Amino acid sequence: MDMMPQRDGPVQAIEAIRLKLPNVVIKHDEPMSNHTTFKIGGPVYAMLFPENTDELIKINEILKTYEITPFILGNGSNILATDKRLDLIVVKTSKTNNISFIDKEDPAEQENLIITVDAGVLLSEAAVFAYKNGLTGLEFAHGIPGTIGGAVVMNAGAYGREMKDVVYSTTVYDSVVGKKELTAADNEFSYRKSRFITSGETVLSTVLQLETGKVEDIKQKMRDLENRRHKSQPLDFPSAGSTFKRPKEGYAAALIEQAGLKGHTIGGAQVSEKHTGFIINRGNASFSDTVALIEHIQKEVSKQFGILLEPEIKILYK
Numbered sequence: 001m002d003m004m005p006q007r008d009g010p011v012q013a014i015e016a017i018r019l020k021l022p023n024v025v026i027k028h029d030e031p032m033s034n035h036t037t038f039k040i041g042g043p044v045y046a047m048l049f050p051e052n053t054d055e056l057i058k059i060n061e062i063l064k065t066y067e068i069t070p071f072i073l074g075n076g077s078n079i080l081a082t083d084k085r086l087d088l089i090v091v092k093t094s095k096t097n098n099i100s101f102i103d104k105e106d107p108a109e110q111e112n113l114i115i116t117v118d119a120g121v122l123l124s125e126a127a128v129f130a131y132k133n134g135l136t137g138l139e140f141a142h143g144i145p146g147t148i149g150g151a152v153v154m155n156a157g158a159y160g161r162e163m164k165d166v167v168y169s170t171t172v173y174d175s176v177v178g179k180k181e182l183t184a185a186d187n188e189f190s191y192r193k194s195r196f197i198t199s200g201e202t203v204l205s206t207v208l209q210l211e212t213g214k215v216e217d218i219k220q221k222m223r224d225l226e227n228r229r230h231k232s233q234p235l236d237f238p239s240a241g242s243t244f245k246r247p248k249e250g251y252a253a254a255l256i257e258q259a260g261l262k263g264h265t266i267g268g269a270q271v272s273e274k275h276t277g278f279i280i281n282r283g284n285a286s287f288s289d290t291v292a293l294i295e296h297i298q299k300e301v302s303k304q305f306g307i308l309l310e311p312e313i314k315i316l317y318k
Helices: 006-020 053-065 121-132 148-152 217-234 252-258 289-306
Strands: 025-031 044-048 071-073 077-081 085-094 098-099 115-119 167-174 178-183 200-207 240-241 267-272 280-281 314-316
Touching: 006 025, 006 044, 006 053, 006 314, 053 085, 053 167, 053 178, 053 200, 053 267, 077 289, 098 121, 098 167, 115 121, 115 148, 121 148, 121 217, 178 240, 252 289
Parallel strands: 044 085, 071 085, 077 314
Antiparallel strands: 025 044, 098 115, 115 200, 167 178, 167 200, 240 280, 267 280
C-alpha cells in the first residue's frame, strides 16, 4: 500500500515505520532529559531506535515520504532542550555502533590504518578500539562524551586536535539522492562546524585515517588527557561541555571569569567554579534557568568587553 502524503502527518508516518520495520523500538512521549548529558528536556512526540544503519536509512526514507525531517540524536552531549513537549520525531543512533577495519585489495595500502565507524559509536569506544589495535590519533576524543556522528557534525575537538584531523571520508543519507560518500574536503570542516550543520544530511558512518603507534604509549596519552579533564572540568555534574565557542578575542572561560561570573547561579543552573566555560546542572536546573544564565553571561561579557559569546551547544526551543 502506498503511504499517504504529509497531511496525514506523524501518526501515519510512525504507523508506516511500525509496519515496515517491526524491530525498531518506538517510544512516545519520551523525555529528552533521559537522553542528554545536561539531564534537561521535556517529552518528544516519538523517539525511534534503529538497530543498524540500514534501518536508519529506511526510517529517513519513510519520513521523507511524509515530508517529515527527523531530529537525529547521538549521545545528546551538546544539547539543551526545552522542558515543554517537542513535536519532534527523534531518531537515536545509539544502536548503530559497528567499528571495523576497511578491507583493501592491495595489502600495501596501509589497510590497518583505516577504520570505519558507525554514527552511533561513542567517541570513547572508538578511541579504545584504536588504542587496542595500536592506532594513534584519536586519543583526544576519548573523554568527549559524544558519538562519532555528532562529533563529525560539529567537528568536535579537544587539546589541539579536531575530527577534521582524522576523518578520511563520511557516508551520509541525502533526502534527494539517498546514500552517498563524501571526502574529507566535502565535509567542509571549520571550527566547531561542518556542512552537516545546515545541509540536512544524516551522518551514517565515517572512515578514520590513523597512524600506527605503541599500545602503551597510546594508553598513557589517554590516561594523561583523562587526568587533565578530571582536574580541570566539572565532571561530577550534568552539563553539555563547553557552553560557548572560543571567540577570536580570547577564551570564553577567561572572559566569563574576568566578568565576575564564576559560580553565578540562576535557579539550578550555575557557572562552574571549576571551569567557567561550563554551565552545570546542580540537580534541578530547568531549561529556563539555563537559558537565562546563558543570556546573562552573554550580556555581561558583551557589556564589559564588547564581545558576544556564541553558544557551542544546540538549543531546542520547539
